[in-house]
Amino acid sequence: MVRVKSRCSKCGEVTLSMEDIILVEHGDGEGTFYTFRCDVCDEFQAYPADSRFIDFMGMNGMESIILKAPIEYKEGREKDPLSWDDLLDLHLQLQEEG
Numbered sequence: 001m002v003r004v005k006s007r008c009s010k011c012g013e014v015t016l017s018m019e020d021i022i023l024v025e026h027g028d029g030e031g032t033f034y035t036f037r038c039d040v041c042d043e044f045q046a047y048p049a050d051s052r053f054i055d056f057m058g059m060n061g062m063e064s065i066i067l068k069a070p071i072e073y074k075e076g077r078e079k080d081p082l083s084w085d086d087l088l089d090l091h092l093q094l095q096e097e098g
């Protein structure tokens, strides 16, 4: 299994499996982020993903989820950048869907 090192804001360096990570590309061109849930503290984390990371994920069969505007949770908020909370909401939503 491919392991990926990242950082948790609470725990410091953590090791994840590819399956733990969700790659999210923002449809408005505001960049690509990755989110994961820390194994240690169960907190959701979200960070900008650079192109090397995106390529790496792609090589391992992980495709980014593209958020297209308008998206439901951006309604009523003009040109707000994708926030931490938005990513965490998405993460929860995806997990609930299975």
Ligand SMILES: [Zn+2]
Binding pocket: 008, 009, 010, 011, 012, 038, 039, 040, 041, 042, 043
């Ligand atoms: Zn943690």
